[in-house]
Structure formats: C-alpha cells, structure tokens
Amino acid sequence: MSAGLAESPTALADRGELALGLPESYLAAGHTLGSWLTSTDHKRIAILYAISITVFFFLGGAAATMVRLELFTPKADVVGADTYNKLFTLHGVIMVWFFLIPSIPTTLGNFLLPLMIGARDMAFPKLNLASWYLNILGGLLTASAMLAGGIDTGWTFYVPYATVFSNSAVSLGVLGVFVSGFSTIATGVNVIATTHTLRAPGMTWFRLPLFVWALYTTSLIFVLATPVLAVTLLLVVAERAFDLPIFDPARGGDPILFQHLFWFYSHPAVYIMILPAMGVISEVITCFARRRVFGYTFMVYALLAIAVIGFFTWGHHMFTSGMSPFAALVFSFLSFIVAVPSAIKVFNWTATLYRGQIGFESPMLYALGFVGLFTVGGLTGLFLASVPIDVHVQDTYFVVAHFHYIMVGASVSAYFAGLHFWWPKVTGRMYPETWAKFAAILMFFGFNLTFFPQFIAGYLGMPRRYHVYPPEFQIWNVLSSSGAAVLAVAYLMPLGYLTWSVLFGERARNDPWNASGLEWRTTSPPPRENFLGKPEVLAEPYNYHPEGAPPVKDQPRIPAQGSLT
Amino acid sequence: MSAAEKLLLREPWDGLGLPEESALARQRAGATFGIWIFIASEVLFFGAIILLYTVMRLEHPDAFAAAARETNLVYGTLNTALLLTSGMLAAVASRMNEGAGARRTVLWCLAATAGLGLAFLAVKGIEYREDIGRHLVPGPGFPLPQPPAQLFFAVYWFATAIHGIHLAIGIGLVARLAILGWRDPAFLPDNPQVEVSLLYWGFVDIVWIFLYPLLYLPGRAG
Numbered sequence: 001m002s003a004g005l006a007e008s009p010t011a012l013a014d015r016g017e018l019a020l021g022l023p024e025s026y027l028a029a030g031h032t033l034g035s036w037l038t039s040t041d042h043k044r045i046a047i048l049y050a051i052s053i054t055v056f057f058f059l060g061g062a063a064a065t066m067v068r069l070e071l072f073t074p075k076a077d078v079v080g081a082d083t084y085n086k087l088f089t090l091h092g093v094i095m096v097w098f099f100l101i102p103s104i105p106t107t108l109g110n111f112l113l114p115l116m117i118g119a120r121d122m123a124f125p126k127l128n129l130a131s132w133y134l135n136i137l138g139g140l141l142t143a144s145a146m147l148a149g150g151i152d153t154g155w156t157f158y159v160p161y162a163t164v165f166s167n168s169a170v171s172l173g174v175l176g177v178f179v180s181g182f183s184t185i186a187t188g189v190n191v192i193a194t195t196h197t198l199r200a201p202g203m204t205w206f207r208l209p210l211f212v213w214a215l216y217t218t219s220l221i222f223v224l225a226t227p228v229l230a231v232t233l234l235l236v237v238a239e240r241a242f243d244l245p246i247f248d249p250a251r252g253g254d255p256i257l258f259q260h261l262f263w264f265y266s267h268p269a270v271y272i273m274i275l276p277a278m279g280v281i282s283e284v285i286t287c288f289a290r291r292r293v294f295g296y297t298f299m300v301y302a303l304l305a306i307a308v309i310g311f312f313t314w315g316h317h318m319f320t321s322g323m324s325p326f327a328a329l330v331f332s333f334l335s336f337i338v339a340v341p342s343a344i345k346v347f348n349w350t351a352t353l354y355r356g357q358i359g360f361e362s363p364m365l366y367a368l369g370f371v372g373l374f375t376v377g378g379l380t381g382l383f384l385a386s387v388p389i390d391v392h393v394q395d396t397y398f399v400v401a402h403f404h405y406i407m408v409g410a411s412v413s414a415y416f417a418g419l420h421f422w423w424p425k426v427t428g429r430m431y432p433e434t435w436a437k438f439a440a441i442l443m444f445f446g447f448n449l450t451f452f453p454q455f456i457a458g459y460l461g462m463p464r465r466y467h468v469y470p471p472e473f474q475i476w477n478v479l480s481s482s483g484a485a486v487l488a489v490a491y492l493m494p495l496g497y498l499t500w501s502v503l504f505g506e507r508a509r510n511d512p513w514n515a516s517g518l519e520w521r522t523t524s525p526p527p528r529e530n531f532l533g534k535p536e537v538l539a540e541p542y543n544y545h546p547e548g549a550p551p552v553k554d555q556p557r558i559p560a561q562g563s564l565t
Numbered sequence: 566m567s568a569a570e571k572l573l574l575r576e577p578w579d580g581l582g583l584p585e586e587s588a589l590a591r592q593r594a595g596a597t598f599g600i601w602i603f604i605a606s607e608v609l610f611f612g613a614i615i616l617l618y619t620v621m622r623l624e625h626p627d628a629f630a631a632a633a634r635e636t637n638l639v640y641g642t643l644n645t646a647l648l649l650t651s652g653m654l655a656a657v658a659s660r661m662n663e664g665a666g667a668r669r670t671v672l673w674c675l676a677a678t679a680g681l682g683l684a685f686l687a688v689k690g691i692e693y694r695e696d697i698g699r700h701l702v703p704g705p706g707f708p709l710p711q712p713p714a715q716l717f718f719a720v721y722w723f724a725t726a727i728h729g730i731h732l733a734i735g736i737g738l739v740a741r742l743a744i745l746g747w748r749d750p751a752f753l754p755d756n757p758q759v760e761v762s763l764l765y766w767g768f769v770d771i772v773w774i775f776l777y778p779l780l781y782l783p784g785r786a787g
Contacts, residue, residue: 040576114577121577123595189602197595198577223602227610235617235723243704244719246617251703252625252713261613534582 023527025428040125041528043426046111048132053099053107054495056139060094061491063087068450068484074471084467085152086168092155097177098139100407101269104276105222106131106187108418109215111426113191115519115526116209118200118535123193131186138180145173154465156266159247159258163239171240174233181226181233184272188222191215200518202537206300209517209541210293213300214279217307221268221275225311229265232258259321263314271310273407274374275303277414278345281367284417285349287515288364289356292542294348302341302348309338319387320394328387335385342378346371361513362436366417369444370410377405380455395465397476398458401451409447416443416494423498424508428525431501435493443490449483516543573756593757600761604768607731611772614727618720618779625713630784632709632717635701640692641781644685645773648732651681652770655739659763662753668746671753675743678766682736689729721780728776731769738762 026043029035036044066087070078079087110128114121122128145151148169153162162170195208195216208216235258238244245251247258286293293299315323315331323331349371358364380402383389393399420436423429457476462469469477511520522531540547574585578592622629658674661667700706702722703715742762746753753759 119577120580123577124599125576127599185603185606189599189606192602193595193599196598197591223606224609227606228613231610231613234727238719238723242722244723245703245715246621246719246723250712251715252621252628253716253719254620254624257617257620261617264613529580 022523022532023529025523025525026528027428027525029528038129040121040129042110042114042122042125042128043526045128045132046107046109047426049102049106049110049135052132052136052139053103056094056098057491059143060091060099061488063091063094065484065488067091068481070467071469071477072481074469074474074477076468079467081467082152083150085154085465086146086150088465089151089154090146093142093151093173093177096155096269096407097180098135098142100273100411101184102135102180102187103273103411103415104280104418105184105191105215105218105272106135108211108280108415108422109191109218109276110187112422112519113194113212113215114198115425115522115530116212116517117195117198117203118518118531118537119194119198120530122190123197124190127186128190131183131190134183134186135180138176138178138183140176141179142173142176145169145176148172156262157233157236158262159236159239159255160249163236163247171237174236178230178233178237181230184222185226188219188226191219192223200535200537203518204537206297207537207539207541209279210282210296210299210303211276211279213303214275214277214282217303218272218275220307221272221310225265225268225272228261229269232261232265256318256322259318260314263317264311267314267317268307268310270403270406271306273411275306277370277374277411278303280414280418280421281349281370283515283517284363284367284421285352285371286542286544287421287513288359288361288367289353290359290544291352291354291356292540292544292547294351294354295344296541298344299348302344305341306338309334309341313338313385316385316390319390332385332387336382339378339382339385342374346375346378360437362433362440363417363421363513365437365440366413366420366443369440369447370413370417373405373409373413373444373447377402377410380405393458395463396458397454397462397464400464401454401458404451404454409451413443413447416440419494419498421513422519423501424512425519425524425526427502427505428508429501429505430508430512431505432497435497439490439493439497442486442493446483446486446488446490450480450487451483453477453479453483516541589755593755593760596757596761597764600764604764607768611724611727611775614720614724615775615779618724621713621716621720622783625711625716628709628711628713629717631711632714632721633780633783634785635699635709636721636781637692637695638781638785640688640695641777644688644692645777647681647685647688648770648773651678651685652767654678654681655763655766655770659760662755662759664754666754668750668753671759672743672746675739675746678763679736679739679743682732682739682766685732686729686736689725724776724780728769728772731772735762735766735769739766 026041029041030039036048039045066079067084070076070084070087076084110122113119146169150168151166151170151173152168153166153170157170157174162174195212199208235244235246239246239248245253247253247255249255282293282299313331313335315327316335319328319331380398384393384399384402416439420431420440423431453476457473457480458464460473460476462473462476508524510522510524512524513520518535518537521535574589574592578588578595581588581591583591654674655678658671658678661674662671696702700708701718703719707715707718709715739762742753742756742759
C-alpha cells in the first residue's frame with residue numbers, strides 16, 4: 001500500500017485512478033448528525049437502518065445468551081421461570097420484528113435497489129425516511145415494555161393468555177410491533193413503486209437482478225400480510241385496554257381465530273426473511289462462480305411461487321390447535337408444495353456452480369454456508385409439514401432447531417454474505433479478507449453446533465420454552481450452549497473488523513469482485529446521484545461469460561484483483 | 566420550467582433528465598400507483614376485521630341479529646348519506662383538478678368533502694354518547710343477556726373507531742389541500758397530491774359502505 005496519499009475517509013478514490021474531479025460521494029455530502037437524521041438519500045437511510053438493526057440484533061442476542069446460559073444445566077440456576085419466559089419473549093420479539101424482518105430489505109435492499117435498476121433514489125424518499133423513524137419508534141416502545149417489567153407471552157402473543165391472564169407489559173410491546181408494521185408497509189410500497197416506475201431504459205422485468213425480484217416479492221408480502229397482523233395485535237390491545245372480548249371464550253369469542261390471523265401474517269413473515277436472502281445468494285454465487293445463473297426465469301417464477309403459495313400454508317402451525325382432518329390435509333399438502341420452488345432454487349444455485357471457476361472469498365463462503373443450512377432447514381420443514389411427525393414434535397426443540405436453521409442459519413448467513421459482498425461499494429473500503437473468511441467458517445460451525453443438537457433433543461421429546469429439563473437432555477444442551485458461545489464470537493468478529501475497515505481499510509475499487517451488476521458501474525462509494533451519467537442497460541443480467549459457451553480454460557484466479565475470466 | 570412545476574416536481578423525479586411535462590406525468594403516475602398499493606394493504610387490514618365478523622356471526626347468528634337491532638339505524642343511515650355525498654364531491658374535485666381553470670370549484674368541493682367528513686364524525690360522536698348511555702359497551706352491565714351479543718359490540722366499537730381514525734386522517738389530508746390551495750393559486754392544478762388524497766378518501770368511503778350493512782342491518786329485515 002503506497003504511503004503518503006492524502007485520503008479523507010469519505011472522498012472518492014480508487015488508488016489506481018487520477019483525481020478526475022468526480023462528484024463527491026454520498027458519505028461526503030454532509031458530516032453532521034443532522035445531515036444523517038434528515039437525509040432522504042436511500043443510501044444514508046440504509047446506513048441508519050444498518051445501525052439500528054445491529055443494536056437490536058445484539059439486544060436480542062444478549063437475551064439468547066442468557067437463555068443458553070440457563071439451559072447449560074437441567075436445574076434453574078441463572079434465572080427463574082418468570083424471568084426465563086421474559087427472556088425468550090424478548091429474544092423472539094426483537095429478533096423477528098426488529099432484526100430479521102427489516103434486515104436485508106431495509107439495509108442492502110434500500111441501498112442497492114435504486115443502484116441495481118439505474119435509478120437516482122427510491123420513488124418516495126421521504127416515506128423511506130419516515131419508515132426508519134417508525135421502526136425506531138416501534139423499537140423504543142417494545143424496548144420500554146422490557147423496562148416496564150417485560151413480556152412473558154412468547155413472541156406469538158397467543159390469546160387468551162396474552163389478553164386475559166398475563167400481567168406483564170403486553171400492550172406496550174404489542175403496540176411497538178404494531179408501529180413497526182407500518183414501517184415495513186411503507187418500505188414495501190416504496191420498493192414496489194420504485195421497481196415499477198424507476199427502472200432505467202433497457203432494464204426490462206426479465207433483466208432485473210434476482211435480488212430485485214426477491215425484494216419485489218418480499219414487498220408484496222410486506223404490503224398484503226402485515227396489515228392482518230396489525231389488526232390482530234390491535235385487537236389484543238383493545239381486549240386488554242377496553243375489554244372488547246373478540247377472542248374471549250367466556251363470551252363466545254374464538255381464540256383459534258387469533259391463531260389463524262396471527263399465522264396468516266407470521267408464516268409469510270418467514271418468507272419475508274428468506275426471499276431477500278435468496279436474492280443475495282443468487283448475486284454472490286453467480287459472481288464467485290463466474291457463471292450466468294442457471295435458469296433465470298425459473299428463479300424468478302420460483303420467487304413468485306414462494307411468495308404466493310406462502311400465503312396459504314399458515315395452518316401447518318396449528319395442526320394440534322384443533323382443526324378438521326380435511327383442513328390439516330390441505331395445509332399439509334400446500335406446505336409440501338411450497339417446498340418445490342424452494343428446491344428449484346437450491347438446485348439452480350448448485351447448477352450455477354457447475355463448471356464455474358469458483359472462488360472462496362468470504363462472501364462466497366457465507367453463501368455456500370447458506371445453501372447448506374437452508375437445505376437442512378428446508379428438509380426438516382418437510383418433516384413438520386407432515387401431520388403425524390408434526391404432532392409428535394409439536395412444541396419441542398425440533399421446531400426450534402428447524403426455524404432457526406431457516407431464520408438464523410440461512411437468513412443471517414445471507415445477510416453477512418451480502419454485507420461482505422457489497423461492503424466495498426457501501427463504504428469504499430476493503431475489509432481484512434482473512435478475518436472475514438475465518439468468521440464465515442466459524443459462523444457455520446458455531447451455528448451447526450448450536451442448533452443441530454436441538455433437532456435430536458427435540459425429537460427425543462424435550463419441550464421448548466422451559467428453563468428446566470430432565471437430566472438426560474443435558475448432553476444436547478451443553479453442546480448447544482457451547483455452540484452458542486462460538487456463534488457469539490463469530491457474530492462479534494465482523495463488528496470488529498468491519499468497523500476497523502471503515503477507518504483503516506484499503507480503498508476499494510469501483511468493482512473489486514469484477515461483478516456484472518449495474519450497482520458496480522459507479523464509484524465506490526457512489527455519489528448522491530448514484531451514477532455519473534444516465535445508465536442504460538444493454539445486456540442480460542449475470543453476463544459473466546458468452547451465452548451457451550463453455551467456460552474459458554481454467555485460469556488461475558488472483559483474489560486480490562477480483563476474478564479473472 | 567414554470568414556477569408551479571418547479572414547486573410540484575420532487576426528487577427523484579426531477580433527476581430523470583426528462584422534460585418537465587413528462588417528468589411530472591411520471592411522478593403523478595408513480596404517486597397514484599403508490600397509493601393504490603397502500604390501499605391494497607388497507608383492504609387486507611379491514612378485510613381481517615370483516616373476516617372476524619363473518620366467522621363470529623356464523624357461530625352466533627341469533628345473538629348477532631339481536632345485538633345489531635340495538636344499533637341506531639337513523640344515525641347509521643344519516644352517516645351513510647353524508648359520506649356518500651362527500652365521496653361524490655371528492656370525485657368531482659379530483660376530476661376538475663385535471664388542468665387549471667376550475668380552481669374555485671375544486672376548492673369548494675374539497676372544503677365540502679372535509680366538512681361532510683366532520684359532520685360524519687359529529688353524528689358518530691352523538692351516536693357513541695347514546696350507545697354508552699344505554700350501556701352497549703362489552704363488560705358488566707351489558708343490557709343483552711346472550712354473551713355473544715357482546716362480541717357484536719366489540720366488533721362495532723373496534724371497526725367504527727378504526728374507521729373513524731381513518732376518516733380523521735382523511736379530513737386532515739383534504740383540509741390541508743383546501744388550505745394550501747386557497748393560499749396559493751398555483752398549488753392545486755395538476756398536483757398529484759390531490760388525486761392521492763382523494764383516492765384515500767374514496768377508500769375510507771367504501772369501507773363504510775361495507776360496515777353499514779354489517780353493523781346496522783342484520784336482524785332488521787322482516
């Protein structure tokens with residue numbers, strides 16, 4: 001690294017380039033706190049979201065740490081039953097609504113959607129900023145519920161416990177989730193309108209990067225599922241505050257209706273978490289395999305199919321709640337059907353790797369980890385979709401392990417894959433690759449060590465949501481808690497080296513990975529206007545090699561210079 | 566670029582590099598499209614309430630009929646008339662606003678729309694007072710013997726209150742347009758905000774068209 005370059009951390013620069021009088025980057029457009037908090041620049045709002053979801057992630061992670069610490073031994077020795085209930089509720093509520101659901105769409109999505117389609121900003125920049133404030137307001141309300149004594153209902157807020165019996169701060173926490181729902185609806189409206197109205201000339205629907213398709217389908221779920229949760233939660237508040245007995249069985253109300261409405265949102269919410277992750281993985285795998293994505297149109301239709309069919313599978317959460325055998329059969333069948341497009345995606349990623357010149361840079365390690373963890377999570381989902389097995393493992397750690405494989409293993413791996421992949425574009429800096437590779441591998445092993453034993457403990461019958469358990473389950477819990485410690489280190493490492501890279505990292509080139517997307521055809525970091533001219537799209541996406549041609553005879557890849565083909 | 570268009574054109578539409586006319590047309594199309602998506606979201610919001618109502622009414626048809634007979638048909642019908650009239654005026658304002666020249670008509674229509682909305686809320690307030698006076702609030706002292714009748718009134722209070730909040734937001738939006746348009750002659754003509762706000766108003770209207778028969782008419786035929 002040559003010394004003596006006068007570098008402001010936010011100026012535009014590529015060390016190989018001369019000063020060309022290019023426009024200043026979005027990071028240099030203002031250095032005051034006010035310039036961030038009132039910015040309507042989608043890139044700055046993405047950074048705001050990234051900071052807030054990181055805070056929520058570590059808050060939810062702290063609660064999970066306490067839970068795993070308590071479960072190290074069969075007896076209650078760290079916390080009591082009541083505190084334990086409040087801890088896992090806090091963990092679930094914060095992680096689901098304030099980390100996982102906003103994670104990829106509002107950070108990477110916000111930053112990249114206009115760049116990927118060649119737009120200057122989102123369609124409604126002020127709405128975009130407002131959505132962040134709504135998210136923060138919701139988060140503060142829910143966090144204040146924790147200060148007001150916590151919530152002990154579990155993240156599902158099942159009635160009549162949450163309405164009639166619980167003496168904890170349910171209303172406050174539920175209102176926080178309600179407010180954050182409007183934040184995601186605003187994001188959804190913005191993404192859909194932006195994709196429809198602001199695509200650059202030549203960026204046809206079937207030239208959109210799969211990440212944009214993933215954001216688009218996610219936003220459909222945002223817009224159509226979130227309001228149902230909003231009403232349901234508002235009814236919980238109405239019943240607690242004004243004694244409106246919608247779900248009160250004593251007066252003819254139906255608690256099962258709550259479950260139907262809750263899962264009508266909360267099952268699609270899983271697809272809110274996984275669809276953007278699939279989009280990220282499609283970008284990363286194509287780039288580091290130097291291949292066009294296998295079956296682009298099928299990948300698009302698979303995203304749409306998951307989004308649509310995902311709306312009709314909610315009943316598989318309720319097989320044991322009281323449901324006719326016919327309804328159970330239908331929901332079971334639909335749950336199997338939704339696995340088909342998911343499997344198409346896994347097979348297509350694998351086929352994309354075939355004859356690729358695969359590089360194992362850190363984003364690719366995270367992405368390959370995603371494929372493995374998603375496959376395990378998806379296949380165990382099929383176990384749970386079949387009624388007899390579901391009845392056997394209902395409310396056990398098998399379920400916990402299954403949804404953590406999808407929501408944490410897959411989604412969070414993809415979030416980190418995307419974070420590392422686009423970090424040079426976002427910050428204009430390179431991170432230390434060795435550390436990043438180490439963290440990626442550690443995360444994969446830590447995750448499996450934490451959650452694979454839970455499949456076994458759950459299958460053997462260990463119920464979830466208890467702070468004590470029979471001693472024969474201890475071995476699985478010790479393994480799991482040890483894995484959680486490894487996982488915690490793996491999550492803390494990026495916080496360290498990515499922060500370091502912002503201050504001391506090497507300058508990033510405009511396109512350090514030699515990737516094909518439009519977002520790389522501008523400076524790193526991009527200027528406020530995103531592009532220097534008016535972008536126009538002339539080719540298909542993932543243009544890594546001539547169509548129909550075999551790959552060039554293997555050339556050695558020089559990772560420091562990106563990928564050669 | 567004329568002063569009015571400069572006023573109306575917002576980011577990111579001003580950066581498209583298009584002539585003002587077509588940039589403004591795309592901005593209007595984008596804004597209208599956005600509010601339609603939001604309305605789709607709202608349909609699911611009220612759809613969930615109507616689903617709850619449907620399931621509970623199928624489970625307890627007699628109690629729901631008995632409870633619905635306790636609502637005040639006069640106030641409900643009067644409110645329906647007020648809101649439908651306001652919806653007509655909103656549609657007139659939206660259509661007349663395409664192109665300059667009808668500013669006074671648009672202003673009058675907007676003011677009347679907001680005024681009728683306020684009248685709706687006033688009637689609703691009187692009706693609420695009467696309902697509370699007759700203890701038609703779920704809980705101890707509820708006049709009807711069947712417990713599920715309280716379910717009907719739970720839905721009644723919840724749905725009308727949520728609708729009232731939506732209407733209050735609508736009144737705020739329309740009144741804002743009327744005030745800004747009255748102060749600045751260049752504000753209203755061709756402004757996308759007019760159509761966006763009035764589409765929202767139309768949606769709140771339609772919700773009431775569904776709520777009225779569900780809440781006021783059961784048990785009253787024959």
